[in-house]
């Protein structure tokens with residue numbers, strides 16, 4: 001059903017949109033305008049496999065890690081959190097167990113398939129939509145999270161300005177990402193894991209071929225993503241302050257940024 005990587009002209013890779021987190025990836029879609037439809041359809045078709053895939057990707061530690069980061073960055077009971085790109089609700093579930101009120105956590109995602117799976121485990125309000133246009137009033141949320149989805153935004157500054165708008169002054173944004181490892185050996189290991197081992201494990205475990213396309217696409221967006229400095233600079237240009245980046249093991253990245261108090 002999905003395209004498999006094909007040989008391409010090297011200069012096709014240079015087709016890039018200013019502000020986009022990565023260039024057009026012609027193995028998967030041909031024009032920047034086609035990217036969102038491709039991504040949404042890919043997540044729709046792999047939604048039922050996503051949680052298993054995440055457990056394999058993180059060697060079983062992903063959910064504990066999400067909860068740990070949320071507590072460490074200051075999430076407390078009584079806070080209101082918007083989880084952008086909630087997917088099957090993994091960050092939202094971890095947040096709910098910290099704030100201990102499922103109605104204080106709202107999830108939003110463009111993929112109906114992912115939201116349908118989220119609904120099976122989450123009683124939080126869920127909405128369909130993209131980070132570029134959030135259907136909420138200004139100054140509503142204490143915390144805004146975006147887990148492993150920054151690479152799917154059309155434009156970093158448009159996405160960040162929209163996040164800033166819906167956050168309360170003094171509120172903070174937490175972006176979880178996987179960054180391209182600087183060490184060549186680690187990059188090679190992760191590439192082989194994402195593009196060969198994971199697709200094989202998913203096929204053997206579930207017979208589901210599309211999740212192999214998801215893991216290969218996932219890796220390509222990591223490998224082609226703009227560097228962390230560009231993301232930090234886009235956060236500052238969008239109006240955030242106290243912008244910082246924590247990294248773990250050369251792979252896990254946590255961007256934290258605060259909306260200025262008036």
Ligand SMILES: C[S@@+](CC[C@H](N)C(=O)[O-])C[C@H]1O[C@@H](n2cnc3c(N)ncnc32)[C@H](O)[C@@H]1O
Pocket residue numbers: 036039040043054084085086087088089090091108109110111114129130131132146147148149152153154
């Ligand atoms: C890798 S999943 C991450 C799900 C979840 N946050 C987690 O921690 O596992 C990426 C999600 O981003 C969503 N997404 C894609 N494009 C988006 C956009 N423009 N705005 C918001 N979410 C988007 C996808 O539908 C998908 O559910």
